[in-house]
Amino acid sequence: MTMLEIRDLAVARGAACVLEGLAFTLAPGQALILRGPNGSGKTTLLRTLAGLQPPQAGEILGGGEEIAYAGHSDGLKSMLTVAENLTFWAEIYGTRGIDPALAAFELTPLRDRLAGTLSAGQKRRLGLARMLVTGRPIWAMDEPTVSLDAASVELFAATVRAHLGQGGLAVIATHIDLGLPEAHVFDVSRFAARAQSAAATSDEAFL
Amino acid sequence: MTMLEIRDLAVARGAACVLEGLAFTLAPGQALILRGPNGSGKTTLLRTLAGLQPPQAGEILGGGEEIAYAGHSDGLKSMLTVAENLTFWAEIYGTRGIDPALAAFELTPLRDRLAGTLSAGQKRRLGLARMLVTGRPIWAMDEPTVSLDAASVELFAATVRAHLGQGGLAVIATHIDLGLPEAHVFDVSRFAARAQSAAATSDEAFL
Amino acid sequence: MASIWEYANPVKFLRTSEKVLPVLWVLAGACLVIGLIWGFFFTPDDYRQGSTVKIIYLHVPAALMAINAWLMMLVASLIWLVRRHHVSALAAKAAAPVGVTMTLIALVTGAIWGQPMWGTWWAWDPRLTSFLILFLFYLGYMALWAAIEDPDSAADLTSVLCLVGSVFAVLSRYAVLFWNQGLHQGASLSLDKEENVADVFYLPLLVCIAGFVLLFLALVLYRTGTEIRLRRTQALIRREAARA
Amino acid sequence: MRALLLRDLRLAFRAGGGFGLGLAFFLIVTVLVPFSVGPQSELLTRIAPGVLWLGALLACLLSLDRLLALDWEDGTLDLLATAPVPLEGALSVKALAHWLVTGLPLVFAAPVLGVLLNLAPAGYLWLVISLAVGTPALSVIGAFGAALTVGIKRGGLLLSLLVLPLYVPTLIFGAEVARRGAQGLEVGTPLLMLAGITFGVAALMPFASATVLRMNLR
């Protein structure tokens, strides 16, 4: 059974440790909302969970091949159509059928439009639809609702809820209210690295 | 006296007209919030107001040399420090003194940090601080609060309010609540171009 | 007996190098001055090359150090990749400008020497060409260090470049040998070919080589210290910022 | 993997995707050479094989920064690194796609441009063979350079600087094959060396490339 557990995790950006002592457990069907002011380290934490950077300390159980990541950028090719973009990711993840994903984010009418001609919010919806074709149980998303209008935010919440209903997990960093009252809120600012350890990464040797 | 008035404006993106029949007048001290679902044409309208693209029809009174524009991207150089980035724009606009702008967005502690090492929200705050050093009365801003946390959104609202208090004007496209109840809300979706005129730009000659 | 890895601690390294450096500077200066003066003033002219033979006291040591500096960087890069001792990464960084200067000296003195000997400043002789390629590798290595902000990634990436570059440098050497047969004389410092350089030239040359080696060591130690101090300064500033 | 190859090819063929640009650059460099060294045909014949190889190398080089930088900028590389494909494989495939859209067309174009430079008749066959054998190495080595500089904004020029010295052996052997061919000399040894470089590099380089790419994504 898919679980995500982190124990006493510390994460660093640049040469500086930003968060430390992080711990939580996420069971299937649960979602975690990461909160914290600008620069508190949410992006850093998500990238570490996704395996893009090694943790500074502590361990991550689960994750790995189970996790799908969506960052600040959507990884869209402006010269490919909406459908082509999505099909590419479906093939990379070895799944098939992009129609449900298109439908979930109301992109079906735009399916043959080049991604470069979409508006900011439409691009974002396409980026989110990618999560559906990964077929992975854990979603790690960084400010997924940037540029989305209220209706699209609701679409997003509904999609996440459906994903959780199928036993999926989600870790979402956001500043706004997503309309997911059932999700746990995890405020990262409580775990800000203390002054000593703030420089305690590769700088350590020099102090 | 600075005013911004648009009359029967139509704006186009790509080869398609997106909005038409737009009209409003903005007096000093007033702010206008542009609303509308994703893809309704807010960005297109703001770029037209800023003079980056010509209107399809109608006219814009005011604007021109009075308007300062802030788009989806912030125009920051990652290899320059926060202070250097801001000073550059101050010199381009022929104003001086970046300290108030830094202070307004709580960037003073970061002033010697390279812009490339800021978090998403910190970058955005720097982009917004740029508006203060332009010294221009009309602000045209496209989703200024993307990536900002709640405290920073308040900072932003306070800054806009102070700007209005000095007789400034602001046109702001946004999906979220800015905490500016005194601003007029302008929903662009009412002005969506009809099907006929939707192709009525340069295609016209071929129809 | 203490492990040599102890000196991989930056602070320890600073303290030790502080003690060693003055000695090194003095020895290097002494060897260079003695060797060069001996070579310049008190050696006879060669019967074929005339007084130009005196250039050998700069040219050969510089050429040797140019190669050895790259070897040292290669070793230091490996140490960094395997054991992740910051000092070794910084030592590699510190050695590159020294190595590139040595290469430049070898090239410039060689070119000046070539004018009377071969009648041309430059010829595409395999050995000269290999040195030019080495020069390019140094340039690329230094440019990569300069282009990356995060010091640890810079160390990682330049180390891999150094490894890959070494393989290609060797490959280039074979390619160049194949491509053109040279004018340049072969290795003559090797022990079995004494006939090449007479003792009168040989002894001062050895002193000069010792001088270049010592100077290289002193410069690398000193520059490594500089790099460590810069890193330490940044680290402290970051900590201050984190406290604020 | 197949999806990645197809996507890269499709992107290359779309408007502005860069297919044919390498070719055009190759053409233009070749055309500029007579303008700069002067039009004497016997001189051109002598330098033709070398110029064509150099042109091919530069055309390849110029298109290298499309190899990874675009995917880096729009976040695709991050997503690809977390996707269930080994990065080594992904990089090999991307190098292959680069060769198919850049190197391969040059192989076919070279004889035509040889005419412009008065290439000796005996040279055509060996020019084509040497390019066909050698250009894959250029793409694979280029992928390493691209992975090394991917985090650096507009690393284009730095990329050239790092990659050019690595191209030296390939260039020497490749141009040697073409030159000897044109003069009717024996080409066996350099051709063997060239093939050896291509195979060795194709087998080993992707590991180095993936290593540096992972470091850069960190």
Added chain:
Amino acid sequence: MRALLLRDLRLAFRAGGGFGLGLAFFLIVTVLVPFSVGPQSELLTRIAPGVLWLGALLACLLSLDRLLALDWEDGTLDLLATAPVPLEGALSVKALAHWLVTGLPLVFAAPVLGVLLNLAPAGYLWLVISLAVGTPALSVIGAFGAALTVGIKRGGLLLSLLVLPLYVPTLIFGAEVARRGAQGLEVGTPLLMLAGITFGVAALMPFASATVLRMNLR
């Protein structure tokens, strides 16, 4: 304006900013020429002036995509277009900054590289003069090309393609000056033409560049 010049220069000198890379590229191209055409010094002497001009042109070309594309990507160009500076002036200043960090160093480096290619002794002076007079034109024309392709993602190769034909007259006259100089012939006419191109282009081109840039920003 001064602020813009200073900023561009500062960015160029910052780590990774690209200063010196054009120079290094120039060096590398010059070095690769003997590898590809062979090491015979009499051949090299003949082609040296042309190769050096071609190398300078390519070094200039490769750095063109830094001229505007970076500012476009991060939105600076949008903001600059709405700022109280005439776009013509801004583009001239950016071309000037480009020349200062790319063309000018090449002028100083060329004699050193001349040694590598066995340039005839009489050629050094005229090589330097022709480069000093001609390279500013390359930057100004390049700014036009950069403005033309600024909206296109990774337009680098396309940019080269568009700009190269525009460089032909400058290259012909520049290389002619250097070649005649090296052979001890009279250089007056081509030098005059070269100077004429540079002045004409510096005076008129910025208007064309600003026009196409405005179209691209639309």
Added chain:
Amino acid sequence: MPDLGKYAVTVLSAYGASIVLLIGLVLISLRAGRKARRALEAVETRREIKDEA
């Protein structure tokens, strides 16, 4: 001064160029070293002052 014969210019310029390069390298290194030392001292004294406070 030894008699350098017809190669005087050659030999002297080789020595001159090399010595300029060597001394240049040493001077640049020393200057950078001093600068780094000063910067570090500034930060360290600041830190001591803060620690006392």
